[in-house]
Amino acid sequence: MRDRRAARDTRRAREFEAFAAGASGRLLHAAMLLTAEAPDANPRARRLLTLALAHTYARWDRLRGEDPYDCARQYLATRFARTTWHQYGAFGRARPDPRSPLAALTPRERLVLVLRLYEGVAEEQTAALLGLPVERVHTLCDRATATVLHPGPPAAPRPANPKTALS
Template sequence: MRERHESQAARREREFEAFVAGASGRLLHTATLLTAEAPDANPRARRLLTLALAETYASWDRLRGEDPYDRARRRLATRFAHSAWHRYGPLGRLGRHRPDAVSALAALSPQERLILVLRLYEGVAEEQTAAQLGLPAERVRMICARATTTLLHPPQEPTPTPLAAPS
């Protein structure tokens, strides 16, 4: 009996290690897009990924046919939403133009980044994104369109007024 539990635990660990080896790169990139950090300096993204993978591992035996990548991505998005709420207040109200961020996505609010990354980078359906975030699908569509417009047509910085040459 003990040997059987040990072999099941070993099999579980091998399966999870194989999953992490295959999915962690893409999930880290997703987390980096969400946090708007530089790819080579992304401590918040790495922490989000670590916590999401830990939660996925904890529920590994209960997946029962569920896609582990989908589970990990949902946990990652949920963790990001909660951390953004605690860091910036309600999603979408604060957090624009973070001075320490180098990504073009930094110009977006956390909510806009979350929806844009889920919809365009991860390819999550509008209805699924709306259900995960507890928003109407029309609201998700509108936020995604606004975020896309902001990225494609960033607000222009005011041009400096030229100084008059001394006479």
């Protein structure tokens, strides 16, 4: 009995290590885009990655046919949205790096842009994940894309007002 359990635990650890080795880079890049941090200093992005991987590991045995990357990405997105909304907790009141091309976007615009364009998540799935109508996701993506592609004169990033930042 103990041998079977030890073998299962060893197999689980190897499977997760292989997943984490393959997915960590892309998930970290997505987290860096979400937080709009500089590549040389990204503690918030690394914290998001660590939490997403820990969540995925905790659910590893229950995934049964689900893509673990989707699980990790979903947790990354919802955790970012929740902590950005509250502006407290693990991420504090950090502002995006002004050198980042995504710094001019609101947190929700960054989230939609990363999910839609970087991760390739369909509008319907993004809308379901964020609890928004599909039309709102489409509008946010269009606005964010226009802002990134056609930046206006250099200006300070929009304030992250907790009441309006994610609406």
